[in-house]
Amino acid sequence: MKKIVTIVIVIVIIIIAFFIKTNYKSLKIGNNMSSKSSEEIAQYILDINSYEAKEEITVESNKNSNKYLVYEKCSRENNNFKKEILEPENLSGVSFIYDGTNLKLQNTKLNLNKIYENYPYVGESNLTLIDFINDYNESEEKNISENNEEIILEIKIKNGNKYITYKKLCINKTTGKPSKLEIRDITQKIVIYILYNEIEINNLQKDDILAFKLKEIANDI
Numbered sequence: 689m690k691k692i693v694t695i696v697i698v699i700v701i702i703i704i705a706f707f708i709k710t711n712y713k714s715l716k717i718g719n720n721m722s723s724k725s726s727e728e729i730a731q732y733i734l735d736i737n738s739y740e741a742k743e744e745i746t747v748e749s750n751k752n753s754n755k756y757l758v759y760e761k762c763s764r765e766n767n768n769f770k771k772e773i774l775e776p777e778n779l780s781g782v783s784f785i786y787d788g789t790n791l792k793l794q795n796t797k798l799n800l801n802k803i804y805e806n807y808p809y810v811g812e813s814n815l816t817l818i819d820f821i822n823d824y825n826e827s828e829e830k831n832i833s834e835n836n837e838e839i840i841l842e843i844k845i846k847n848g849n850k851y852i853t854y855k856k857l858c859i860n861k862t863t864g865k866p867s868k869l870e871i872r873d874i875t876q877k878i879v880i881y882i883l884y885n886e887i888e889i890n891n892l893q894k895d896d897i898l899a900f901k902l903k904e905i906a907n908d909i
Contacts, residue, residue: 724864726832726834726839726861727832729839729859729861729864730832730839730841730859732864733817733821733841733857733859733864733865733866733889734821734824734825736764736817736821736889736890737763737764737765737890738761738762738763738764738889738890738891738892739760739761739762739817739887739888739889739890739891739892740759740760740761740762740887740888740891740892741759741760741884741885741886741887741888742757742758742759742760742774742884742885742886742887743757743758743759743760743882743883743884743885744756744757744758744882744883744885745757745758745815745880745881745882745883746880746881746882746883747879747880748877748878748879748880748881749879755775755776756773756775756776756779757773757774757775758771758772758773758774759771759772759774760772760816761892762816762817762818762892763818763892764818764821765788766787766788766789767786767788767816767818767819767822768786768787768788769784769785769786769816769818770783770784770785770786771783771784771815780797781795781796781797781798782794782795782796783796786807789805789806789807790803790804790805790806790807791803791804791807792804814852814855814871814880815880815882817857817866817869820841820843820855820857820869823843823845823846823855824841824843824855826846827843827844827845827846828844828846829843829844830842830843830844831843834861837860837861837862838858838859838860838861838867839858839859839861840856840857840858840859841856841857841858841859842854842855842856842857843855843856850873850874851873851874851879852871852872852873852879852880853872853873853874854871854872854873854876855869855870855871855872856869856870856872857869857870858870865884865887865889866884866887867883867884868881868882868883868884869881869882869884870882
């Protein structure tokens with residue numbers, strides 16, 4: 689009985705220590721961000737190495753508006769990413785995984801996948817934060833402004849097209865995390881709107897994203 693009581697006490701102590709450490713870390717990050725200038729917070733985002741997020745993506749067209757709930761993991765190394773569609777229901781389970789060269793399209797519900805080797809079009813997706821950072825660094829027209837709640841980074845995309853010409857990233861001042869990304873056409877009309885419902889920064893390794901090898905047997909979707 690004494691051994692059981694001792695084990696229980698040790699487990700409780702470990703759990704308490706874990707929550708204290710986690711809460712302290714979150715509090716420390718929050719305090720650090722609140723003491724930083726807008727320029728420092730903006731630079732922190734522009735220097736990120738990886739992130740994972742639950743995003744609500746709205747795509748506007750001339751005829752309709754389509755909304756998707758997506759879980760995304762992305763690394764700055766080769767712009768590796770994994771995007772998994774959570775909603776709508778008919779697309780749930782579909783995911784895209786990119787290793788810097790090859791793209792894997794996967795449907796977990798149907799147990800089907802397709803690998804596109806040397807896929808050249810991923811850089812044209814414009815939907816990741818890493819894409820925004822790259823565009824920001826290349827842009828010759830960019831601006832940083834702020835209001836009471838957000839820091840706003842705006843750019844005109846270098847060598848953009850009439851459908852994707854401008855981008856605007858909003859960063860929450862309190863958390864120091866991106867809150868939304870707007871992609872606009874040449875007339876400044878929003879064509880893609882990304883709301884970051886949840887996002888964690890710099891907590892991923894490459895192996896957390898890439899979970900496939902080209903030697904896998906691929907079935908056509």
